[in-house]
Amino acid sequence: MRPDTALGEVGGSAGRPLRRDAAENRERLLRAAADVFAEHGLDANVNEVARRAGLGTGTLYRRFPTKEALIDELAVVVVTEMAEIGRALARRKGPEVPLHEFLRQCAERLAARRSALPPFWRAPLPADALTELRRAVSGLVESARQSGAVREDLHTSDVMILLWSLQLIIQAVGAVDPDAWRRQLEIAWHGFTAPGPPLAHPPLELGQLDVINIHRGSGRSGRRPRPR
Amino acid sequence: MRPDTALGEVGGSAGRPLRRDAAENRERLLRAAADVFAEHGLDANVNEVARRAGLGTGTLYRRFPTKEALIDELAVVVVTEMAEIGRALARRKGPEVPLHEFLRQCAERLAARRSALPPFWRAPLPADALTELRRAVSGLVESARQSGAVREDLHTSDVMILLWSLQLIIQAVGAVDPDAWRRQLEIAWHGFTAPGPPLAHPPLELGQLDVINIHRGSGRSGRRPRPR
Amino acid sequence: MRPDTALGEVGGSAGRPLRRDAAENRERLLRAAADVFAEHGLDANVNEVARRAGLGTGTLYRRFPTKEALIDELAVVVVTEMAEIGRALARRKGPEVPLHEFLRQCAERLAARRSALPPFWRAPLPADALTELRRAVSGLVESARQSGAVREDLHTSDVMILLWSLQLIIQAVGAVDPDAWRRQLEIAWHGFTAPGPPLAHPPLELGQLDVINIHRGSGRSGRRPRPR
Amino acid sequence: MRPDTALGEVGGSAGRPLRRDAAENRERLLRAAADVFAEHGLDANVNEVARRAGLGTGTLYRRFPTKEALIDELAVVVVTEMAEIGRALARRKGPEVPLHEFLRQCAERLAARRSALPPFWRAPLPADALTELRRAVSGLVESARQSGAVREDLHTSDVMILLWSLQLIIQAVGAVDPDAWRRQLEIAWHGFTAPGPPLAHPPLELGQLDVINIHRGSGRSGRRPRPR
DNA sequence: CATGAATGAGTTTTCATTCAT
């Protein structure tokens, strides 16, 4: 999926420590951050991230202005990936229901990236990334509804919430059963497709998903830069 | 719905120190903790909790030996409440499906306690409380299966996971739409009841729910009590 | 006597931050700690040490992971110095009794370092340092015995205990009479050299000196580092 | 020795908890304090002392206005005991050297009271108690000198310092060898009695022993009462 | 009088962020 464009060695000529390319450092830091946050939670030490990336603290701060920004970036990576999955499936023609496949592939990616998930809880996510995802999901939901694959009144926000729930399940019990999400997705899909009278309760407005509040970055914790 | 014995108002008109009974202080602290953690997340300052309760830090630490213990207690309150709801419904005879009513009432309680939820994420919860809840849910699932209200292969762990998901939804978007969970529960219930072939994927073992890992309170900071 | 390499002045004229080398900071911290502990005892505030060194608390904790470690290091410096004095005298050829000279020089050093002594009480000292000292003393005692300078049954532990006593005297009354130890050493030396029947009571085993217990730093307070 | 005058039950008539006599409480507290301080050092918690005495904190504070006072009292008990030993021996007629016997009995008492020793380090000791001890020791030294049992120039302060050293030894290694002091006293006594030219260094003035500085109660630590 | 709950300043330690080298 998303090509790791920045991963190739860019090399240098001097005999000293090969001038590492900025883009490569960025990748190293993101990978290290994913690991460290997965192990210790978002409270993990930012120096530990730098150390794990084999870089200095200063370098980390050159790439990401704050710990906040680093975490956000991790979340963006995940969300962007899911948006791309959605767009790819929308293009594809075939007999299977793209929405179903989308959920499966997303969960698969989430499970693979399990280490990068803690930040996913963070909200508000950078708006752009979320908007892309929402747009992609909307299209899939629309076409699923039109093909009669899911109930008439299924809403995009219902799918978004399912994604969140799957993410929760993967993060929570993935270590113990990496495939636990499959059963829950199966059940949830039954919920999406089961026939019956319209749902009694209205869906969440999409805009409301922006204010998701899981604590972290809302109830500001952490040092504030020292004024000089 | 069940009087708010655990965290509810404990009398007193206004005056000022109305006779600070130890038990009352405990309640004040739990209420304050619920509020503060809801506002700032579990990283919230413990002194803030004491201040909000109108008590000294030392008093808080007299009741709860550790920040950890305070948080756990908050979670236990919620879990215990749900177990009680389950036991009450199991006793009740009537036409409605107790499991469905159980989920509704639980969600209702969770929504009412929205401010007390952050700690609910914590795991492992003290084992006793969880065991009670699991036992209650098991009974409800069993009878629902036997009455044919839900699919044959619905498992207790599926319901537990749904509870977690509802909790997530309430915590995440409850501020913006306190009733958002109703729709999601409706959909999920359809998933539980929809007819069809057996689920392709096996359920989670109940014991595995114990190792849930959400990273909060693992990346602990601050003093640890001096070992004696 | 021996240049003050360990804690002594480390150059720099006046200006201000003269190039804060890590090693220099370490010395500054040790010197500050010696002073502060001498003034306020081992219960002294660790922040005060940092402040006295003109450094931030964090810097102190970068060099010494724990207050404990800082104190230990101070003790090690003193003990190591005494071991070196012993080794130097063992090499030296001459008419005087090296053991006597050793005691004199040690006391002289202790008196000069009076401000650094509180931690010396701490036990158990890091084993290596103590072992070195014990080995050096053993040699001196042995040769003193063979030359007939001291009684046949003088034991290394007797000398170690005398060192402790001298340290006590210096710490206790040094402020009021910096030379008080001279008289006590003189008396004690008479005790070591006086002829007569063998001592009626057996010496302490050397290993038993390891378990010395003076209670300081056992009644620990404050944060413990987070376990990794 | 010192009769435990206050130990008898004083009894009460009411059916409720026998009104414990104030004097008895005092004794209980002192005994508990000795134990606790011996176990944890002078930094030990004052509540622990009360608990060990089976009394409330308030009761402790009714008997001793501050922790400081409690500690001082413990030291006074020991010093007073030694003064009494001295006076008793001064009265006794016999062939043995009373000073030698005094040191032996003192050490014996110190070893027996090992648990009460930590406070003995404290200085300044309450003046009255020390004065008594000093007076008693002076008499013994004087008569020992006149009988020719010890060197001409032995000074009272030399004996006082020996007492301190013995105390140190007992406290430090008593747990491992309760009789270690016997050998050290033997050696020291040889130092007191060995013939030879006068000591080259002058004795400490007795008054100077008052300013002994072992840290604790000089470099004021601990809470200061909150001004109201 | 005795009790023990309450108090809050003070302690040790952490860690996001800066900046001299």
Place this chain on the structure above:
DNA sequence: GATGAATGAAAACTCATTCAT
């Protein structure tokens, strides 16, 4: 550009002392 030493505010927790019951 990269580094990692330095920083110091903030956090969890303790405990001598007070005082309502």
